[in-house]
Amino acid sequence: MKTAGIVARKELRQVVGSSWLLLYAALFTALALALSYLGARNLGNLGFENFSRTTASLLNLCLLLAPLVALSLAADSIAGERERGTLAYLLSQPLDRWELLLGKFAGLLAAIGLATVAGFGVAGIAIALFASTMDAGTYALFLALVLALVAVMTGLGLVASVVSRTRVQALGLAVLVWFVAVFVFDLLLIGTVSATSLGGGGLLLALLLNPVEIVRVLAIIQLEPDLQILGPFGSYLLERTGATGASVILGAALAAWVAAPVAAAAWLFESKG
Amino acid sequence: MDEGVEPVLRVEHLGKAFGRARVLHDLSFEVARGEVLALLGANGAGKTTTLTCILGIVPFEGTVTVGGVSVRREGKRARRQIGYVPQTPALRDGDTCHEALRFLAELKGAVAARADELLARVDLVAQRDQRIGSLSGGMRQRLALAAALLADPPVLLLDEPTTSLDAASRREFYALVRQLRGEGRTIVLSTHAVDQLDALADRALILHEGRVAFDGTVAELGARTQRRRYVVSVNGTAAAFRQALRDAGIDAAHVREDGLRWEDILTEAAAGGHEQPPEGAR
Structure with missing residues (x-):
């Protein structure tokens, strides 16, 4: 574990200085700030509704940007080392493959997390200034959910990085995963449900298969359970299990999603040899 | 190898195939403590693959032990006893010399102060805070040698370390290797520098198409070929x-x-x- 920590610190220093992350941090902060300001301006003094709407907009921004950055930075991680010829040298050092992978995962997560927290922090200050009401606990929970999604996507990016021969291949795979998870998955499932009359179990499974959807539904349930915003899968779950039951199921699924990709990446990295 | 001297590196029935292409065939050899073994052979003979197997970077058939530790079973522990200099510089261009050594010292469990000590030894004190990307090939390889020495490992593996260097850098690098030899270090040196064998190595192992074609002292090799x-x-x-x-x-x-x-x-x-x-x- 100590070795993984050393790798993590090194990865954090490297990624924090990368132009990709700086761009993400700047873009995210600027957009978050704009959303907070516009939310307050358009909704006036609507109190908690103002806070909810602004936070929901911020969440949608996170669901779009954070996975893309996490996937692309993680995809570059191992594949980039391999392409630069530094991977074999790293592996010649006294460390195990899983330690290298876990270290990279932790370093990436910390770097992207820092950028996300910075964006959220600035937006939080703006919301506190502009909105008449702010629930700091809910806001912190949103941040935690976004960070969990970053962890999931970092793990998936590492899987792409381990299985790819080149950086371009890894990045291509990462962008494909992002596109499917953020844009295609919902449409595909709605089409499948319509065509196959998927039952309740099918609907639930469909929801749990997409971590972006899990975070979105979980966040909405915590904020303001609105059946229209929740979508067909979230609405089904909420009706069947209630808010607490849905939160427990989705929370457990998210935890599994955090652990599974990084474990899979470590296993693939180890077995690829 | 001298009778009765405990080998610090033991390779037994080493085999390696990449897909259908068999690169190493049943290779066995030992290196005694303090011995310098020159690994010779044409490109593609299996020199680099042999070294990567010793490091445990790739899966292999057979047994490799370093200081009695099995590379396959305890790779991390075995690698603690090895300092490795690759054929081409493999440190990140964006790091400074000192940053790179400090990171590797941490990984190897060496004290951080060793970084400065070794930068002085390989004559890179002036380049301490310079980015690796701005160094010449010779400087990079000297830095890699410094990195290999960080934890004072009992075994050094040098994989054609002078391949990409000009004549002057090559001379400087080999002067360092001669110093290390003088200190009684155990070294496996993969090289094409046949003309330097007398000064650099005690024993030569020639690989030909993944098989041992010759294993003997440099003097024996000289007697046969010169x-x-x-x-x-x-x-x-x-x-x-x-x-x-x-x-x-x-x-x-x-x-x-x-x-x-x-x-x-x-x-x-x-x-x-x-x-x-x-x-x-x-």
């Missing part, structure tokens, strides 16, 4: 050269076509297949 060897560079064709020899009344039966390398000559001569050592022309 009796009558002529390496001639000609501007014209080998056929014209052969004709010129015949015209001069010299038997040209052993003149080889162009493209022949030192390693080929050594391999063939060391295998003892010639009453008269072959002459090379390229």
